[in-house]
Structure formats: C-alpha cells, structure tokens
Amino acid sequence: MNEMSAKPAGAPLERRIVRVDLADRSYNILIHQGLIDEAGAEIAARMPGVRLAVVSDETVAGLHLERLSLSLKAAGIEHVPVIVPAGEGTKSYDGLIRVVEAVIEARLERGDAVLALGGGVVGDLAGFAAAVTRRGMGFIQMPTSLLAQVDSSVGGKTGINSPQGKNLVGAFHQPALVLADTALLDTLSPREFAAGYAEVVKYGLIDRPDFFEWLDANRQSVFAGGTARTEAIALSCEAKxxxxxxxxxxxxxxxxxxxxxxxxxxxxxxxxxxTARLVHGEGVAIGMALAHRYSATEGLCPEGDVARVEAHLKACGLPTRIQDIPGNAPSVEALMQAISQDKKVARGKLTFILTRGIGRAFIARDVDAGHIANFLSTELAA
Incomplete structure (x- = not known):
C-alpha cells in the first residue's frame, strides 16, 4: 500500500511516503518537516508547466503563504493567491462561487491546478472548486492542520455545507499530490491540535487496536512533536x-x-x-464517545472499552458529552432532524458506525430511529 513500510513506532525517520493506490489516479502523500520549502520542486517534477491557484484562508495565508510562494517562484511555477475568510462559514455556496470565479478570472486552464493551503475547510472548498471548474482541474493538497493531514486531505472527498447539513454538496475528486509538512503544525493552538488528534485515534478505534494501544502509551509524545508525531501521521495516512x-x-x-x-x-x-463553541474534531470526539456508549446500551460493546475510550479522549483535552458544548443544549428533535439528513441515510433508513469494542467498528444499517432518540434523551438528561 505504501512505498515505505511503517517502521516500529518511535524509529527515527524524517521523511515518509504513503501511496494511495487508485490505478491511473494513484498519488503520493509526502510527510516530513520543512516540506513547504520544497513544494515547488516536488510539484514541478510531477506537473511540469502547471500554473496554480493557491487557495488559503486569511489566517493560514498570513502564516505560510509567503514561504510557499517563494518555493513556487524558485521552481518557476506561475501562481495566483485566492484568499478566503477563515472558518466553517466559508465552506458555502458563496465561498465556492468566490473561488471558482477567481480561478476563471486568472485564466487558468483545465490542465492547470488548484492548490489548497490550509485545513479541512480550505481543502474541501478548493477541491470542490477544482472538481467543477472547467469540468475538472488538477488538485494539490497542502494541509496545515493535523486533522487535514491525517484525514480530509486524503481520499478525494470535497464539498461544501448546505443550510440543511454538513457536506451535503460535493464530489469525489482525488488530488494529484499531498504535501504534509509536519512543522506547520507547530503554529496550531492546543485546542486545534487536540481536535485533529480525534481523527488520529479514530483509526485505532475502527480496526487497528494495536495503534490505539500505541497511542494510549505515546499520546504525550505525539502532542510534543518529533518522531512520534510523524509516525502517528504516517500510520493514520496508511490506514486511510x-x-x-x-x-x-x-x-x-x-x-x-x-x-x-x-x-x-x-x-x-x-x-x-x-467554532467558538465546537470545531469538527471536537464534534467527532463526542460522536465517537456517543457511538461507543450507544453500542454498549445495545449490548454490543463492553463497558470497559467505553471507559477506556472516554478516558483517552478526556486526557487529550477533548469533549465526550453533549453537555461539554458551551451554550444551550440541543433538543432531541433538532438532533434527529440533522441525523436524518446524514449522507449515509439510505432510502430513509439510518446508518451508523457502531462498535463491538476498541478496533471492532462495523456498519450498522437500518438502525432504529426510536432507539437513537431514546438514547439521546437519556444522554441529554445525564
């Protein structure tokens, strides 16, 4: 699956390459520190003559755009910046129009590419713009958040939010290259890093119990940075x-x-x-805790595993209860309405990812909506 097999956890290795095998649309994920300064050379070697629209948000652009631009100029790559507001609200119809029109105005052609410099919001938005502009342009991911490096930048899911729900409008559009500079994560706040870590631990909880055990033992080293962090990112990318x-x-x-x-x-x-109340990774953390607790109420998951998952998430500074979200609590009706719009709903039937224990997740189709509503009612009353 990958060009460079995972070494034992903690083994010194500065550069990692993970291969996503999709026949003629296969691509590499490059992972190491300082990659932003090598981005131009890496892109020019794979896409000679390409011109780029570099999509970033105001926050990330202020931190990293100048270094990326210098790298692209050194490689002779023409590029135009497209700066959008920071935050989930940018992943909208208005945000999409803004990026698409900027790409067209720059006279970029179908053989050129859109490069996403940012977190999951920028990656999803820029990728969707690349998918629909001129019926499909090239796409490059340069994720700057932990969540984006281990999850949203890999796999080709792109899109925007609808007023009726998250990620309901989008397309599968694979990148040609993913450049994950682990040094860029040093600019993240502790809250942002922890939110991204929720997606890391997710891989262990799905079907890699050994990875969860390693994370349970090495969590502090992953947060501190260095080899353990690179290893966690590489193994997460391999899993995805x-x-x-x-x-x-x-x-x-x-x-x-x-x-x-x-x-x-x-x-x-x-x-x-x-995002002042809840960022995506925090929602995922609560969601994973809820999935384990619901599985336990259905007699599927051992209570001991539920306790371990909650303890691990809490130790990382992540929320595990709906009540951990600041502000008024939601109603069961409001949550069930949102759940009914989930992309995994099939012909009105609810689909959830449930679990029989750590590393034993499974797809549960036709989940009883009444059971979920009763469970949420109990959760909100706790």
Whole structure:
C-alpha cells in the first residue's frame, strides 16, 4: 500500500511516503518537516508547466503563504493567491462561487491546478472548486492542520455545507499530490491540535487496536512533536489510504471512516458551525464517545472499552458529552432532524458506525430511529 513500510513506532525517520493506490489516479502523500520549502520542486517534477491557484484562508495565508510562494517562484511555477475568510462559514455556496470565479478570472486552464493551503475547510472548498471548474482541474493538497493531514486531505472527498447539513454538496475528486509538512503544525493552538488528534485515534478505534494501544502509551509524545508525531501521521495516512483504495466512493467499507461523524455532524449543525463553541474534531470526539456508549446500551460493546475510550479522549483535552458544548443544549428533535439528513441515510433508513469494542467498528444499517432518540434523551438528561 505504501512505498515505505511503517517502521516500529518511535524509529527515527524524517521523511515518509504513503501511496494511495487508485490505478491511473494513484498519488503520493509526502510527510516530513520543512516540506513547504520544497513544494515547488516536488510539484514541478510531477506537473511540469502547471500554473496554480493557491487557495488559503486569511489566517493560514498570513502564516505560510509567503514561504510557499517563494518555493513556487524558485521552481518557476506561475501562481495566483485566492484568499478566503477563515472558518466553517466559508465552506458555502458563496465561498465556492468566490473561488471558482477567481480561478476563471486568472485564466487558468483545465490542465492547470488548484492548490489548497490550509485545513479541512480550505481543502474541501478548493477541491470542490477544482472538481467543477472547467469540468475538472488538477488538485494539490497542502494541509496545515493535523486533522487535514491525517484525514480530509486524503481520499478525494470535497464539498461544501448546505443550510440543511454538513457536506451535503460535493464530489469525489482525488488530488494529484499531498504535501504534509509536519512543522506547520507547530503554529496550531492546543485546542486545534487536540481536535485533529480525534481523527488520529479514530483509526485505532475502527480496526487497528494495536495503534490505539500505541497511542494510549505515546499520546504525550505525539502532542510534543518529533518522531512520534510523524509516525502517528504516517500510520493514520496508511490506514486511510488502505480504505480509500478498497472503496473509493464509499459504497462499502469506507463508511467506517465516519465513526463518530453522524452524531458529530448533527452537533456541529446544532452549534451553527460556530467554532467558538465546537470545531469538527471536537464534534467527532463526542460522536465517537456517543457511538461507543450507544453500542454498549445495545449490548454490543463492553463497558470497559467505553471507559477506556472516554478516558483517552478526556486526557487529550477533548469533549465526550453533549453537555461539554458551551451554550444551550440541543433538543432531541433538532438532533434527529440533522441525523436524518446524514449522507449515509439510505432510502430513509439510518446508518451508523457502531462498535463491538476498541478496533471492532462495523456498519450498522437500518438502525432504529426510536432507539437513537431514546438514547439521546437519556444522554441529554445525564
């Protein structure tokens, strides 16, 4: 699956390459410190003569755009910046129009590319713009958040939010290259890093119990940076690459990657995508805790595993309860309305990712909506 097999956890290795195998659309994920200064050379070697629209938000652009621009200029790559407001609200119809029109105005052609410099919001938005502009342009991911480096930049999911729910408008559009500079994560706040870590631990909870055990033992080293952080990112990317290669368009096993997301997306909608209250990774953390607790109420998951998952998330500074979200609590009705719009709903039947224990997640189709509503009612009353 990857060009460079994972070495034992903690082994010194500065550069990692993970391969996403999709036949003629396969691509590499490059992972190491200082990669932003080598981005121009890496892109020029793979896409000679390409011109770029570099999409970034105001915050990330202020931190990293100048260094990337210098790298692109050194490689002779013409590029135009497209700066959007920071925050989930940019992942909207208005945000999409803004990026698409900027790309067209720059006279970029179908053989050129859109480069996303930012976190998950910028990556999703820029990728969707690349998918629809001129009926499909090239796309490059340069993720600057932990969440984006281990999850949203890999696999080709792009899109925007609808007023009716998260990620309801989009397309599968694979990048040609992913450049993950681990040094850029040093600019993240502790809260942002922890939110991204929720997606790291997710891979262990889905089907890699050994990875969860390693994270449980090495969590502090991952947060501190260095080799352990690089290892965690590389192993997370390998886990996602394997699933994407097996099920690119989420017709089967790829749905497992949504562990915690059905609950989490409903909570994000309730919070009106206000990142002061809840960011995506925090919603996922609560969602994963809810998925484990619901599985336990259904007699599927051992209570001991539920306790371990909650303890691990709490130790990372992540929320595990709906009541951990600042402000008024949602109603069961509001949450169920959001859940009914989830992308995994099939002909009105609810689909959840449930679990039989740590590393034993499974796709549960036709989940009883009444059971979920009763469970949420109990959660909100706790």
């Amino acid at each position: 690459a394997a699933v994407v290669a097996a099920d690119e368009h989420e017709g089967g096993v790829r749905a497992l990657l949504n562990l915690g997301h059905t609950f989490g997306h409903a909570l994000e909608k309730f919070a009106a995508y206000d």
